[in-house]
Amino acid sequence: MRILVVEDDFLVADAIRRGLCMSGFAVDCASDAEAAAAALAAEHFDLALLDIALPGADGLTFLRRLRNAGTHLPVMILTARETLATKVQALDLGADDFLVKPFEQTELAARCRALIRRSNLKSSGQLTLGKLRIDITGRQLYVNSEPVELTNREWLIVECLALNAGRIVTKERLQQAVASWDQAITPNAVEVHVSRVRAKLGDSVVLRAVRGLGYRLDEPR
Amino acid sequence: MSASTASVTSIRRRLLLFLLPPLTLLMLVGVFLNYRTATLFVRAAYDQKLADMARAYAAQTPLVTPAGILFSIATPGGQRTAGNARLPQAAAGSSLLSYGDASLDGHDLRLATYRTPTAVVTVAEYQESRPHLGRFILAGNWLVDFIQLDVTLLIAWIAVYFGLKPLIQVRRQIEARSARELRPLDATSVPTEVRPLVDALNLLFEMLTGAAQAQSRFVADTAHQLRTPIAGLLGSLQVLMREPAAAPLQSRLTLLYEGVATLSHSANQLLALARADSATSLTDGFRRTDLKTVVERIVERNVDRAVECGLDLGAECSPASVNANARLLDDLLGNLMDNAFKYTPSGGRVTVRCGYEASHPYLEVEDDGPGIPEAQRPRVLERFYRIPGSPASGCGLGLAIVDEIARQHDARLSIEAGAEGRGTRIRVLFNHSTAETHVAD
Numbered sequence: 001m002r003i004l005v006v007e008d009d010f011l012v013a014d015a016i017r018r019g020l021c022m023s024g025f026a027v028d029c030a031s032d033a034e035a036a037a038a039a040l041a042a043e044h045f046d047l048a049l050l051d052i053a054l055p056g057a058d059g060l061t062f063l064r065r066l067r068n069a070g071t072h073l074p075v076m077i078l079t080a081r082e083t084l085a086t087k088v089q090a091l092d093l094g095a096d097d098f099l100v101k102p103f104e105q106t107e108l109a110a111r112c113r114a115l116i117r118r119s120n121l122k123s124s125g126q127l128t129l130g131k132l133r134i135d136i137t138g139r140q141l142y143v144n145s146e147p148v149e150l151t152n153r154e155w156l157i158v159e160c161l162a163l164n165a166g167r168i169v170t171k172e173r174l175q176q177a178v179a180s181w182d183q184a185i186t187p188n189a190v191e192v193h194v195s196r197v198r199a200k201l202g203d204s205v206v207l208r209a210v211r212g213l214g215y216r217l218d219e220p221r
Numbered sequence: 222m223s224a225s226t227a228s229v230t231s232i233r234r235r236l237l238l239f240l241l242p243p244l245t246l247l248m249l250v251g252v253f254l255n256y257r258t259a260t261l262f263v264r265a266a267y268d269q270k271l272a273d274m275a276r277a278y279a280a281q282t283p284l285v286t287p288a289g290i291l292f293s294i295a296t297p298g299g300q301r302t303a304g305n306a307r308l309p310q311a312a313a314g315s316s317l318l319s320y321g322d323a324s325l326d327g328h329d330l331r332l333a334t335y336r337t338p339t340a341v342v343t344v345a346e347y348q349e350s351r352p353h354l355g356r357f358i359l360a361g362n363w364l365v366d367f368i369q370l371d372v373t374l375l376i377a378w379i380a381v382y383f384g385l386k387p388l389i390q391v392r393r394q395i396e397a398r399s400a401r402e403l404r405p406l407d408a409t410s411v412p413t414e415v416r417p418l419v420d421a422l423n424l425l426f427e428m429l430t431g432a433a434q435a436q437s438r439f440v441a442d443t444a445h446q447l448r449t450p451i452a453g454l455l456g457s458l459q460v461l462m463r464e465p466a467a468a469p470l471q472s473r474l475t476l477l478y479e480g481v482a483t484l485s486h487s488a489n490q491l492l493a494l495a496r497a498d499s500a501t502s503l504t505d506g507f508r509r510t511d512l513k514t515v516v517e518r519i520v521e522r523n524v525d526r527a528v529e530c531g532l533d534l535g536a537e538c539s540p541a542s543v544n545a546n547a548r549l550l551d552d553l554l555g556n557l558m559d560n561a562f563k564y565t566p567s568g569g570r571v572t573v574r575c576g577y578e579a580s581h582p583y584l585e586v587e588d589d590g591p592g593i594p595e596a597q598r599p600r601v602l603e604r605f606y607r608i609p610g611s612p613a614s615g616c617g618l619g620l621a622i623v624d625e626i627a628r629q630h631d632a633r634l635s636i637e638a639g640a641e642g643r644g645t646r647i648r649v650l651f652n653h654s655t656a657e658t659h660v661a662d
Contacts, residue, residue: 009449015456022463053449080448084506084548102452102485105459106525168521210524211535212572213517 001116002026002044006036006059007051007078012101016049019105025112031055033062040066045073046116050095052079052086060093067094074115078103106221113219114166127162130219131204134162143204153178154197157190161197161207161217170214233381240377248366252359255366259358264331267351271333271344272318278342279335289350291330295341302340310334310343387415395422403430437495444492451485490618493552494604497625510550512541512575512584519554520573523562531567539576541583543651545630550584553626556619557586557647565590565644582651589644598636623649 003020007013008031017027028043030036032055036048048066052059063075076097077090087098096115099108121127125137133142141148141158150158160177161169171187178193179185194215198207206218277284278292286292293304311321311334321332329348334341387410394406405423408416458478461467467474520536527534554573561571565588574585593601597608604621627634632651639646 009453011453011457012449015453015460018460019456019463022460080445080452101448102455105456168517168524170517208524208528210520211533212538213520213536216521216524 001046001112002028003112004036004039004045004048005029006031006033006048006054006062008032008054009051012051015105016108020109020112023105023109023112025109033057033059033065036062037065040071040073046119047074047076047112049076049078049112052077052081052090060090063090063093063095072119074119076111076115110166110219117165121163127165129162129165129205129217132162132201134158136163143201148200150197150200153185153193154200157193157197158201161215165217165219168210168214168216172214174214232385233378236381237374237377240374244370244373248370252362252366255362256355256359259362260355263355263358267346268320268331268333271320271331271346272335275318275333275335275342275344278344279337279340289347291325291345293343295343297336297338297341304343308332308343308345310341387412388418391415391419391422403427403433433498437498440491440495440498444488444495447484447488451481451488454481455485487618490556490622493556493622494618494625497549497552497622497629506546506548507544508547509542510545510547512543512550512582513538515547515550515554516573516575516584519551519558522555523558526562527571530562530565532562532565533570535570535572537572537574537576541575541577543582543630543653545651549626549629553623553649554584554586556623557584560619560647561586561588561590561645564588569644578650582653583648585646585648587639587644587646589639592638592643592645593636601636602634620647623647 001024003025005013005016005020005027007016007029010031013029013031017029020027028039028045030039034056036050039045040048050059050063054062057065059077059079063077066073066075074096075094076099077095078099078101079086079090080101082100090098096118097111099111117127117129121136125135127134127136131144133145134140135142136159139155141150141155156178157174160174171190174190174194175185175187178190194207194209201207203220206220208216208218210216274284274290274292278294291305291308293301293306293308293310295301295310307325308330309321309323309325309332311319311323311332313319313334313336317336319334319336321334323330323332323345325345330345331348331351332343332345334343391406391411403426405426406419408419408423411419455478458474458481462471462474462478516536516538520534523534558571558573565571569589571586571588574583574587576583593608600606601608601620602624603617605617606621607617624634627649630649630651631653632649635648635650637646637648638644
């Protein structure tokens with residue numbers, strides 16, 4: 001997985017590069033929009049991290065140019081300015097995520113993985129999460145490359161959790177996802193299905209219950 | 222409020238005191254002139270009666286002399302032919318008929334003398350036998366004028382009330398404001414006389430807004446400027462701590478990291494405070510906000526941290542919504558969470574709640590940590606205040622930010638012990654009447 005970091009502050013760029021390398025990404029750095037454009041023209045990247053306050057053309061201008069050229073490369077905006085207007089503008093221009101400085105390295109890596117996962121899902125119809133591979137189009141779950149049999153309801157729960165990996169999925173939402181298949185289902189029944197799913201997934205991923213809200217599926221750290 | 226009421230009535234009093242002497246003088250002059258005019262008319266009427274009687278005597282019409290009337294008839298030469306011999310004559314005037322006053326035996330008389338070529342007829346009437354119509358007229362005049370004066374003053378009193386109404390409205394507009402509300406007053410419906418006052422107030426508001434914004438902007442700019450280098454430092458330290466070569470330096474790196482993390486937190490807190498303080502945030506971004514969504518967002522953001530701290534983080538949400546700035550509510554709840562996490566030992570439980578209490582929406586964070594002693598509770602809301610001997614690091618702005626945001630949302634902050642008297646429960650109770658949204662939910 002290759003990431004392009006467009007950031008003019010050397011210390012920040014260096015920290016991101018080293019941190020993401022440790023998390024298993026290949027990282028290149030560009031300090032302005034022109035260098036970034038050159039890098040993108042020359043090589044394939046899976047994700048770009050884009051600072052807004054760049055010398056010359058700023059990050060948002062660069063993003064607009066990128067989207068006008070029809071590039072679907074996932075882009076995460078990194079900025080010290082967290083005004084709502086900036087965020088809305090960035091997302092309108094086609095940014096896929098928005099992270100405010102300063103941030104935790106683990107948070108950054110998790111978001112990068114999530115963005116790349118989503119972009120892969122779009123191109124291949126498959127989702128990889130830790131040792132889990134979920135073939136959404138083929139409706140098949142693999143744990144450690146071994147196919148795992150799931151009931152209809154279990155599959156719907158895995159699908160809903162995996163498509164929202166890293167985010168809390170409320171019990172009501174799972175209930176709706178499952179109930180739409182045939183008939184109504186109680187919250188207790190959802191819990192039963194989730195615990196069965198948990199047993200089948202084992203420690204390939206982390207399935208965390210959040211008291212009073214729902215569940216969150218994560219890659220193991 | 223009482224001071225401003227007093228100043229309003231004092232304008233009224235001054236106006237009445239100013240009106241009273243000229244109006245009274247006017248009334249006196251009016252009464253006097255009315256009296257004079259009325260008595261003249263009354264005398265003319267009685268004189269006319271005397272004159273008629275004199276003409277009747279002169280024409281030798283047989284007459285019964287009424288009581289209180291005296292007469293004498295004489296020749297032009299002065300020889301008396303009939304009537305009272307001692308009755309004097311009125312002095313001759315330009316016409317045949319003349320009037321005069323005289324006195325006889327200590328009584329005042331009114332005389333009318335009619336001179337014909339053959340006789341001089343004088344008819345007199347005792348003044349006291351004339352009814353005192355003048356006095357009735359005088360009394361009537363007094364009464365009418367006195368009522369007029371009172372009514373005038375009453376009308377002035379009421380007119381002043383209506384005249385001052387725009388001022389009272391301006392006062393109400395200002396009184397209804399919170400200390401941080403610096404929008405200009407509405408000057409469209411204000412009368413010309415009050416407009417300079419409103420304009421001056423608006424100018425003051427504008428200057429205050431400018432000053433407040435400049436201050437907030439300065440704090441925000443500074444905090445933003447700090448963020449990029451802090452991000453570099455934090456990131457580099459995190460990377461360094463994960464490198465195998467750093468093992469011998471691990472404890473020193475951890476200390477350094479914690480220091481930078483505190484610096485980072487302080488910059489963020491200053492920014493949050495500037496956001497909460499800025500006067501513009503009052504009008505910007507206030508919309509109906511689903512509290513459940515806010516709670517979910519904050520819990521989501523803190524799940525990893527809860528796992529790291531070994532805390533059981535959970536939510537208990539009933540549907541609730543409030544007119545609020547969602548960004549500020551994030552800051553508010555985030556700070557309450559920060560505190561709960563900081564002071565609750567590993568193995569503890571932190572619960573975020575939202576819902577309605579007697580149709581008022583609320584947000585709440587409860588932990589089962591050591592709790593805040595009752596004596597300290599009012600003080601923890603002060604800026605930069607930290608409970609003596611508290612173990613965790615922090616800059617002491619957290620609850621001050623929470624308090625400020627609560628105030629901007631017309632919400633009340635209450636700090637209590639948690640369930641079974643353990644830990645801390647901080648509740649933000651919104652004052653909004655939300656019965657209708659309650660039903661809608």
